[in-house]
Amino acid sequence: MNLALKDIRHNLSRFSLTALGIGMLLMIVMGMGGIYQGLIQEATLLVDNIGADLWVVQRETRGPFAEISRIPRNLEDRLKSMPGVVSARAFVTYPVQREFRDKPLRMQIQGLSWPDDRGAWLPLVAGRRIESAHYEMIVDQILGLGLGDKVKLGKNVYTVVGITKNMSSMAGDGLAFFTLLDALDIQYDYSGEAIRIEREARRWRVAKQDIGATLPSLLERALLPSSNLAALPTPYVSAVLVTLFPGTNVNTVVEKISGWTDVTVFTRDQQNELLLRGVVDRARRQLGLFRSLLIVISTIIMALIIYTLTLEKIHDIAMLKLIGARNSVILGLILQQALLLGFLGYIFAFYVGKWVFPMFPRRVVINADDLIYLAMIVFVISILSAGLGIWKALSVEPNEVVS
Amino acid sequence: MTASTLAIRGQSLTKIYGSGNAEVTAMEDVSFFLSTGEVVALLGPSGAGKSTLLTIVGLINSPTSGRLFIGEDLVTDGPAAKVNLRAYRRRFIGYVLQKTNLIPFLTAVENVRLALEINDVSGRAARNRAMELLKSLDVVHRSGNLPYMLSGGEQQRVAIARALANRPRLVLADEPTAALDSVRGRQVMELFRTVAREYGTTVMVATHDHRSLDIFDRILEMEDGKLLSQRHADISSRIAKV
Ligand SMILES: Nc1ncnc2c1ncn2[C@@H]1O[C@H](COP(=O)(O)OP(=O)(O)OP(=O)(O)O)[C@@H](O)[C@H]1O
Ligand SMILES: [Mg+2]
Numbered sequence A: 001m002n003l004a005l006k007d008i009r010h011n012l013s014r015f016s017l018t019a020l021g022i023g024m025l026l027m028i029v030m031g032m033g034g035i036y037q038g039l040i041q042e043a044t045l046l047v048d049n050i051g052a053d054l055w056v057v058q059r060e061t062r063g064p065f066a067e068i069s070r071i072p073r074n075l076e077d078r079l080k081s082m083p084g085v086v087s088a089r090a091f092v093t094y095p096v097q098r099e100f101r102d103k104p105l106r107m108q109i110q111g112l113s114w115p116d117d118r119g120a121w122l123p124l125v126a127g128r129r130i131e132s133a134h135y136e137m138i139v140d141q142i143l144g145l146g147l148g149d150k151v152k153l154g155k156n157v158y159t160v161v162g163i164t165k166n167m168s169s170m171a172g173d174g175l176a177f178f179t180l181l182d183a184l185d186i187q188y189d190y191s192g193e194a195i196r197i198e199r200e201a202r203r204w205r206v207a208k209q210d211i212g213a214t215l216p217s218l219l220e221r222a223l224l225p226s227s228n229l230a231a232l233p234t235p236y237v238s239a240v241l242v243t244l245f246p247g248t249n250v251n252t253v254v255e256k257i258s259g260w261t262d263v264t265v266f267t268r269d270q271q272n273e274l275l276l277r278g279v280v281d282r283a284r285r286q287l288g289l290f291r292s293l294l295i296v297i298s299t300i301i302m303a304l305i306i307y308t309l310t311l312e313k314i315h316d317i318a319m320l321k322l323i324g325a326r327n328s329v330i331l332g333l334i335l336q337q338a339l340l341l342g343f344l345g346y347i348f349a350f351y352v353g354k355w356v357f358p359m360f361p362r363r364v365v366i367n368a369d370d371l372i373y374l375a376m377i378v379f380v381i382s383i384l385s386a387g388l389g390i391w392k393a394l395s396v397e398p399n400e401v402v403s
Numbered sequence B: 001m002t003a004s005t006l007a008i009r010g011q012s013l014t015k016i017y018g019s020g021n022a023e024v025t026a027m028e029d030v031s032f033f034l035s036t037g038e039v040v041a042l043l044g045p046s047g048a049g050k051s052t053l054l055t056i057v058g059l060i061n062s063p064t065s066g067r068l069f070i071g072e073d074l075v076t077d078g079p080a081a082k083v084n085l086r087a088y089r090r091r092f093i094g095y096v097l098q099k100t101n102l103i104p105f106l107t108a109v110e111n112v113r114l115a116l117e118i119n120d121v122s123g124r125a126a127r128n129r130a131m132e133l134l135k136s137l138d139v140v141h142r143s144g145n146l147p148y149m150l151s152g153g154e155q156q157r158v159a160i161a162r163a164l165a166n167r168p169r170l171v172l173a174d175e176p177t178a179a180l181d182s183v184r185g186r187q188v189m190e191l192f193r194t195v196a197r198e199y200g201t202t203v204m205v206a207t208h209d210h211r212s213l214d215i216f217d218r219i220l221e222m223e224d225g226k227l228l229s230q231r232h233a234d235i236s237s238r239i240a241k242v
Helices: A003-010 A012-050 A075-080 A180-187 A192-208 A210-214 A217-221 A250-258 A268-312 A314-322 A327-359 A368-395 B050-057 B085-092 B108-117 B123-136 B152-164 B182-199 B210-215 B235-241
Strands: A054-058 A085-100 A103-112 A124-127 A136-140 A150-153 A156-164 A174-179 A239-244 A263-267 B008-017 B024-034 B039-043 B065-070 B073-077 B093-096 B170-174 B202-206 B218-223 B226-232
Touching (some): A003 A012, A012 A327, A054 A250, A085 A150, A085 A180, A156 A180, A192 A210, A192 A217, A268 A327, A268 A368, A314 A368, B024 B050, B024 B065, B050 B202, B085 B093, B093 B152, B108 B123, B108 B152, B152 B170, B152 B182, B170 B182
Parallel strands (some): B039 B218, B093 B170
Antiparallel strands (some): A054 A239, A085 A103, A124 A156, A150 A156
8 A cells, every 4th residue: 555645546636736836947947957958959060960070260360150260262273272171161150130020030150162062961851951052941940931032132032942940049040041142142231322333442542642543444443333343352261161171180281270370260069169169058057056156055945745645644643653654755745745746747847847847948968968968867856855755754753643 | 682571660760841930840859560461541630630640651751860661671770761761662552642733734544554654564464454443443444534524532542443453462542532422432441441451452541531430450649749649449340350
């Protein structure tokens, strides 16, 4: 005969409600861990998937994700000529916030070096890769766009041709992939007036110099688009991604590139490390502290509940002592209830969490390690929380039944 | 300790509750002897100290001074326990308290089984024994009910069944028939009598019920915490019972 269960049967609705409450608390504890794991996944997903061995960025920066990096696009060519390099492709990343169907659309734009990179590495759930040099985009489903949707960005309209899953930036915004040129277009989208003024200013600068006076045809040239002017730099990109031949010694290449004074190079692991340490670390500690606090709160609440359940039974416990029940019987009664409460709460947290977490705006990843870890915590706090009740129960005297 | 040697002896037992101005002497210098298989009534007005004596003999309360022997064992020397009182209670003593004290979340039969299970009798054996006791106390039809569904008298009879479950050497009952009609009250007293005869159980019953006094071997009377007299019940009625 199990006294703990018999008592619960007697108080079924209250016990279930209590388990529910504990379950919700545990669900939040579980969710906290899940949010952290989600942050890690979000942060590293792009770097893991994009398939670059090296990230070449602006000198002394930790770009392109942790901070802004600007390097000339033609760095691509310098890198391509290095021994061991299969490909070097420019990459652009920056956030935008625009309106779409009267709602704010926040996305992290990624410019891929089309046609070398057509987004073949992207986990598509619908649609296709980028097949055209212009006006096509692949977006994450988090952005809420559908295949065929047309979005005006800058002067042009881009059509959604592919949808990815779980590709989001560290800020939780969905990623949107364009060809590099389109991405640069959107980034450097100047109005006609701004361009006209800039060209006029250019002409005026040339006219003021000797060369303008001696070569009047240059004045006409200054009015041309900037890409037609050899004297102006090529557009800046965020990084150049380098893929190496299998078997190439990464360190040798890194050493060589590190010798260049205009760039900094990171391996894939270093880039991941930058993301995790620099950007995710504070969130991790924040969530960790919050989580510890919740665990302490859960323990206290559970202890109070177990204590009240015990207090209510104190007369019966005195009676058990009176008829000679061993302490193990009394201990078992309280401990089993505490453990059952923890267990039911955990099960509740698990199943309800499984259903609720996917509805959260950011990723919540519940992994097996975390589940085991939390199960152990629940086990420990159940035992701890029973302590107060057990202490009370063991200190009651059997003669309290008669008094 | 065996049944034949189990006799209970109290030596100058005194119980003082509280201290200072609030001091109440509930029992003073009480000495007595109960033989094996003896059925003894404890009479006295309210507040005389009957319940106090029962709880001290039942090892629920410790005396302020005096000694208590069960069989050859000195079980308490003043407030100091000389044996594991809880184990003693579990194995040798059955209680019927003045107020019924069934475990509210256990059914009638489970309450009885509980007493058996803490004495390591479990499963079918425990269930059969419990049902048999409930039957002999005429509450077997209520065996599956929780205590709050039972009348006061039914609860009291379940409590008696629980007290007798382990065939204790000593049964202590505090007004066990208060909630019962006279017929049922008498049945309970006769049940104690039977248990005493069949198993050599010593029974001590605090009672106000003068109608059943003929069942007892001996009557102890208390007043103001003192034991007045120890008179033997009418010898002829006693012989008639045996
Ligand atoms: N826990 C206690 N604290 C203080 N005084 C107590 C306590 N228990 C009993 N008393 C007092 O001790 C005296 C004896 O009480 P006891 O309960 O033994 O009497 P009783 O003979 O059983 O009476 P009744 O027939 O009413 O049950 C009473 O004066 C009572 O008030
Ligand atoms: Mg009394």
